[in-house]
Amino acid sequence: MKLSLLIPVYRHDCRELARSLSRQVENINAEIEILVADDGSADPLCLEQNAEIADLPHCRYIARNENVGRAAIRNFLAEQACGEWLLFMDCDGRVVYMDFLQKYLDAATDCDVVCGGIIHSREFLNGRNSLRYDYERRSERRFSATERQNDATLPFRTFCFMIRQEAFMRVRFDESFKHYGYEDVLFGRQLRKQGLAIRHIDNPLVNTDLEPNDVFVAKTEEALRTLHEHETLFGDDVRLLQWMKRLRQWHLLPLVKGLSAVVLQPLHRNLSSLHPASRLFDLYKLCYYCQL
Numbered sequence: 001m002k003l004s005l006l007i008p009v010y011r012h013d014c015r016e017l018a019r020s021l022s023r024q025v026e027n028i029n030a031e032i033e034i035l036v037a038d039d040g041s042a043d044p045l046c047l048e049q050n051a052e053i054a055d056l057p058h059c060r061y062i063a064r065n066e067n068v069g070r071a072a073i074r075n076f077l078a079e080q081a082c083g084e085w086l087l088f089m090d091c092d093g094r095v096v097y098m099d100f101l102q103k104y105l106d107a108a109t110d111c112d113v114v115c116g117g118i119i120h121s122r123e124f125l126n127g128r129n130s131l132r133y134d135y136e137r138r139s140e141r142r143f144s145a146t147e148r149q150n151d152a153t154l155p156f157r158t159f160c161f162m163i164r165q166e167a168f169m170r171v172r173f174d175e176s177f178k179h180y181g182y183e184d185v186l187f188g189r190q191l192r193k194q195g196l197a198i199r200h201i202d203n204p205l206v207n208t209d210l211e212p213n214d215v216f217v218a219k220t221e222e223a224l225r226t227l228h229e230h231e232t233l234f235g236d237d238v239r240l241l242q243w244m245k246r247l248r249q250w251h252l253l254p255l256v257k258g259l260s261a262v263v264l265q266p267l268h269r270n271l272s273s274l275h276p277a278s279r280l281f282d283l284y285k286l287c288y289y290c291q292l
Helices: 015-026 044-055 070-080 100-107 130-143 145-150 165-171 183-193 213-229 239-249 253-272 278-291
Strands: 002-009 031-039 059-064 085-089 093-095 113-115 160-164 198-200 205-207
Touching: 002 015, 002 070, 002 100, 015 031, 015 044, 015 093, 015 100, 031 044, 031 070, 044 059, 059 070, 070 085, 070 165, 085 165, 130 145, 130 213, 130 278, 145 198, 160 165, 165 183, 213 239, 213 253, 213 278, 239 253, 239 278, 253 278
Parallel strands: 002 031, 002 085, 031 059, 113 198
Antiparallel strands: 085 160, 093 205, 113 160
């Protein structure tokens, strides 16, 4: 079996992730390559740091001059890969298990896609990033391997997943998504439309990059603008769009828009502060989307 580990990176030092994967490859009886592609970071320090990856066993590092976005850089990595299986990982992940790669190899039977999941550790919690941490930790209960396997409506996450090369080439990421957000949800929708068999396992990476509250709110707004731009592609696969559909059916959308105009700014101030009411985050997303 040939496996390609594919890591897109943008303005992030991912040397430790590459080192930990390289060490695991040494102990596995399989043909494995590690490809890291910088998506036009234009950050001299990050470029200098990540260039060291090229010296690690089994690793290849590619620095691209132009930023092409989250979808296109993943497609580029797949085109460069030699493996019959492709294991995509975000650059801000950290390996949890010493047999992380072996678990994926063992799961690659009678399926086309293997999803390992994502977890968040208090180790990376500080006084400025509690909103992202609380939001993700609440979501983890819904995103166990059992829940992911049983509930096909849960959004697909590309933080850590493996796919057959030939299956990926049939689906690929939609490169019309130039900005942050929802390209992974659409990718999962395309997997299901293709009838590909998806296996969910508990073999996550830890997300080490929790943004400060104000940055997370701004990224969420960007993602919602992306969703609004491509709304017709998603059907009922996004819970927020399900709520928008109900509001239209119940003729409540004008009322909610009016309320949103009043509460949006106070919610924004609270969620961007050092003490956000994280349980109001979904309400904020609905209000923001209504204003779009």
